[in-house]
Structure formats: C-alpha cells, structure tokens
Amino acid sequence: MDQNIQSVVEFPESKLERLKAKQRTIRNYFLSAPALIVLTIAASGPLFIMLFYSFLTADEWGGVVWQGSLQGWFEVFMRHDIFDGTLLPADAHLSIFWRSIKLSLVTTLLCIVFGFPTAYFIATRPRSQRSFWLFLVTVPFWTNLLIRTFAIMQILSHSGFVNKFLQSLGLIEEPLRLLYTETAVTIGMAYVYLPLMVLPLYATIERLDFSLLEAAYDLYASRLQVLRRVIIPLVKPGLVAGSILVFIPSIGAYVTPRLLGGGKSLMLGNLIELQFGQGRNWPLGAALSITLLVIVMVAMLFYVRSTSRSGVNHAH
Amino acid sequence: MRQLKNSIIISSVAASMLFVSQSVSAAGELNIYNWGDYTSPELVTKFEETYNVTVTITDYDSNDTALAKVKAGGHGFDIAIPSANYMPIWISEGLLLKTRPDQMSNFKNVLPEWTNPDWDPGRHYSVPYQWGSVGMVVNTDVYSGDINTSAIAFDPPEELVGKINVAPEMGDIIGMALYYVGSEPCTDDKAALKKARDVLMAAKPKWVSMTYGIKEPFASGDIAASVYWNGDAMRTRQETPSVHYGYPKEGYVLWMDSVVVLKDAQNVENAKLFQNFMMEPESAAIASNFAMYANGIKGSSEFMLEILATAPEVQIPAEHLPNGRFIEMCSAEVNKLYSGIWTEMMK
Structure with missing residues (x-):
C-alpha cells in the first residue's frame, strides 16, 4: 500500500518560490524559538550542572567545594576497602546496576506479555469502540502514582487481598511473603508502565493490514507462524518503542522500589538519592546520574538503529 | 515521627x-x-x-x-x-x-x-x-523473649527472622551496631567498625525491609519487629496492642x-x-x-x-536509663567510613 502513495517532492522553480521557501523556514524557526529556548535551558541546563558537579570535590556536609576532582568518577567504578585501603572494584555499585537492569528487563518483558494482547484486543474492536478501550487504559493516570503504589502495598501485604484470597481457596496455609520483595517491585513497575507499552503497540497494530494475515492463512500458515512471521515483524517498531518507553523509566524508578521493595535492596535511583542525602557525596551522585544517562542513551541508540533497520525491511 | x-x-x-x-x-x-x-x-x-x-x-x-x-x-x-x-x-x-x-x-x-x-x-x-530514643519495637505475640536487647535486630531469634524492619537511618543504626559490639557511636577504632560492619552484613539477610512508617506493616503482619523511634512505637501500640518497646541493654541512642x-x-x-x-x-x-x-x-x-x-515508651523505666546516651555528630572522616559500610550493606 505504501508504494501507491507517491510522495511528490517539489523543487522551487523560480527565484520567487525559493525566496518564499526561505521565508517559511525563517518563520518556522522564529515560531519554534520559544519552545527551543525553553527546551535547551530546561533540558540541557540541569544536565550540564550535573556534569559539572561530577568533577568537583564533595563538601564535608553535602554540597560541593569549587575545586576540580575526579574522585566522584573514580568512585563510580572503584573503591578503596573501608578498612585497609586496598583498591577494589566498586562491586556494590555493580550489583545495584545489575539489579536495576535485570528488574527493568523483566518489567519490559512482563509489559510485552500483558501489553501485546491488550493492544491487539483494542485494535481489533470496531472503530467506534476503540476510543472507549483506550480511555480505560488511561484511567490509572487519574490517580497519583504514590497512592496507587500504596494501594498495591495493601494488595500484596501479609493480610492483603492476594493472601486472603489464596488462603480462602485453601491453596496456602501461611500468608506468602509478597511485599518487600523484588517480585513486588517488578509487579509494581509492570503495572505502572504497562500503558506506555500498550499505546505505541496499539498505534502500530491499528495500522496493520489484516489482509496480509488472511493471505498468510490462505497459504496454510499456522496461527503461531502468522504471529511469528507476519504480525511480530510488522509491529516491531511499536514493540521496540514500547520497550524503550518502559525500560527507561524502570531503570531510574525511585518510588516503586523504595515502597514495594522495602528499601532493603537499592536500585539506581535510590543509590543516587543516597549520595545526595546521608552519603553526602554529591559528585559521586552526579557521576552516577550521568552513568545512568549513558545507559539510557545506549538504549535509545539501539532503538533508533533497530527502527531504522525495520523501516528498511518494511519497504521491501 | x-x-x-x-x-x-x-x-x-x-x-x-x-x-x-x-x-x-x-x-x-x-x-x-x-x-x-x-x-x-x-x-x-x-x-x-x-x-x-x-x-x-x-x-x-x-x-x-x-x-x-x-x-x-x-x-x-x-x-x-x-x-x-x-x-x-x-x-x-x-x-x-x-x-x-x-x-x-x-x-x-x-x-x-x-x-x-x-x-x-x-x-x-x-x-x-x-x-526520645531509638529502640526495639517488637510484636510480643510473635516473640515472647527478652526485647531489651539489640540482638533482636543483629542476631534475631528464629521467630523474627524475615519479619524485621530497620529504620534506614545510617547514623542511628551503625551507632546501635557499635554499641552492640561493645564500642561507641562515632568511634574511629577501625577494629570496632569492622566488627559492626560484619554484624550488620550478617544480620541484613534476616531483615525484610528498611523503610519508614511502621504502623501499617505491624497492623497487617508484614513485620513483627523493627528498630525504630519510641514515639512511633507508642503510636503503633495504639493500633496493635501486642507491640512493645525495648531498650537495648547493650546501649541505645537518645536524641x-x-x-x-x-x-x-x-x-x-x-x-x-x-x-x-x-x-x-x-x-x-x-x-x-x-x-x-x-x-x-x-x-x-x-x-x-x-x-x-x-507510657513505657515515653517515660524511660529507671533500670534502662543508664544505657541511653546522646550521640554526637561523627567527624567527617568517621562519616566516610559509616557511608562506606552503609553502601556495602545496601548493595
């Protein structure tokens, strides 16, 4: 279908039109200037401050002294043993990074497992009903994240809904330990970020040409084959976009791990907060934030590359 | 609080x-x-x-x-x-x-x-x-032994393993661990700090959470003991009458x-x-x-x-009075050691 729509590129034929086009460009820049300025200041300003702070010396009681130092960056990767001063890798940071990445990946996976059927369901409703289902997806956003997290705590707690239900069925004798575990953190994050997976998936599934599915069935493809060889390749851009949208906030999540995880095992967001609070090591906190940013950027690059590749595939 | x-x-x-x-x-x-x-x-x-x-x-x-x-x-x-x-x-x-x-x-x-x-x-x-003070908040329905000891958190009895919350307050907790190993908060004695670290590292897997707010988790049964502040212990007892407050004999912190x-x-x-x-x-x-x-x-x-x-949480019983002491601010050097121990423990 895409090939039918020929995009017509217009080259300005006369000087007058070239001038007009130039004016249009200038006007567009002019009109977008306020937004660009706000974005530049609000988005890159704090980043540069963070970058700058990461190269300063920590002040005794929090804050920084205006003296250059690489200590903050050094401490991201290495540490001296607290007691005998031997140089060691910063294994605490490593295991916290690993936990964050691991939980974020599991969260993303869970969101795909639950988000894909949801998006597929919505996209295959009659057009008039779709907006209603989409509207339902946005309902959780009406309530503050903190309150929803407290509600999940009630559900998972020792005398909460899940345990009461399982006990009433006679499946368990003693209440299960659900709250304050990594499982609880993953459930919480998957719940919170699920809409971010459903929405981009819905957008791609909605544009899916269902006659292709019929064609596949006509050629004796099994259901699984249709899913694997037709649907998934076609909705890949939405899948990748949704995964990125879920992975990025998960890896920096702060409230959910703190409340549902019981604060016993840190995630990256909590580690960074610790440096600006009781740890009193702002340069290390800043350096860790930048490290997190780099991880996110790598994830984004992966996204851009794989979507552009799938775009090429799409044209075939 | x-x-x-x-x-x-x-x-x-x-x-x-x-x-x-x-x-x-x-x-x-x-x-x-x-x-x-x-x-x-x-x-x-x-x-x-x-x-x-x-x-x-x-x-x-x-x-x-x-x-x-x-x-x-x-x-x-x-x-x-x-x-x-x-x-x-x-x-x-x-x-x-x-x-x-x-x-x-x-x-x-x-x-x-x-x-x-x-x-x-x-x-x-x-x-x-x-x-007030920092002490042991224990649901005595779950554990009926002596609660006037910081062993509740650092070497917990079987009944409490996996049901302990510890306030995520670095100074108070490491200070308490130092009392437990027979030293004092803010000491620069590295041997004592090392012992305190080992005690904390060994105890942490037996805790379930390190978070603020104990009233609800005590009521729901998610925790059965906590290192926490006395006033909150009393507020918790108003809702869960079996919750009691212990003053560690090894020493506890006043503030x-x-x-x-x-x-x-x-x-x-x-x-x-x-x-x-x-x-x-x-x-x-x-x-x-x-x-x-x-x-x-x-x-x-x-x-x-x-x-x-x-209230025994507010009016410190006479026999426990001598064990409570005000902690000072640790020197920046000791604070660095504290911070190192804390990060190692939280990994």
Missing part, C-alpha cells in the same frame, strides 16, 4: 522554586520546615490564632535532606527542627540566627537538664521540641529535636515568637500529644494525654 512521604523531595523542590519567586516578607507569615508527620495541626492553629500569623508547614524525611536544602539557600523557610547530633553543623556552617532563646520570657519553663546541652551551650540558638531560626529567615519576629511559644507548657504538651514523644518543658505534663504520662 520520621514517616516518609516519598513525594516530599519532589514537592519540596517544586515548593522551594515557588518560594524563590513568591516569598514576600509579609508580617503575618511563618514557614516551618519540619519532619513529616511531626507537627500537630492543633499546635499550628493555636499559634495562628494567638498571633494572627499564617503558618506553612513543609516536610522533610531526614536530617541530611533538611541540611542539604537549607545549605543550598533560596528555601524560604524561617524555622527548622534539626536533631541534636546535627546541631553543631548547623551552627558551624552559619545557618542559624542567634536568637538567644535563653533570654526569652518562657525560657524559665525549660527543664534544667535541657537548659545547657552540649550541642548548643547555653541555648543561644535552639528551643526543645521533642526528645532531641530542637526549634531553630534560620539565618536567612524572612519572618524573623514571627519565628522568635514561635520559639517562645514552644516553651509554653501547653504548646509543648500539644506537640507531644500528637507525636507521642516527651518534650523538655516544665509543667507540660498537666496538659498531656494521660496515656503519655504512664
């Missing part, structure tokens, strides 16, 4: 930005920066009505948050309520206004033991707000939070009025009735709830 509100950090950052642009030194305002769930609404109303002043309360969740924020400037607060061990930093960093509470009219009400504390000699800056006026306060006169107001027996009693901690004001017990007068 130190119930966490997770949105605090976000909202207070936003609030502080608003303050920068909006703070006007109107005569009838007072901005108080206090721990979360620690300021009695009744107290605020009483002050507002007495002095025709509008009071705004902003919460913080730890001494470090408060210190960092005030140090950064542009916060718009007039009053803060830091803990004793942090007071020397607030003073030496020049963050406080020398309001001389010792010359105020109500200073005569301060109990003699609180008139000349080490952390603010002669009370030139601060007025007592509440004081006092005091009302100070910030150097860059916009409403200095109102802030001073508030300091004097907090030394009135009735005001101190209202604060205690809400937070369920003791105050340092003579004659306040007359206005206090009856349950507070007899």
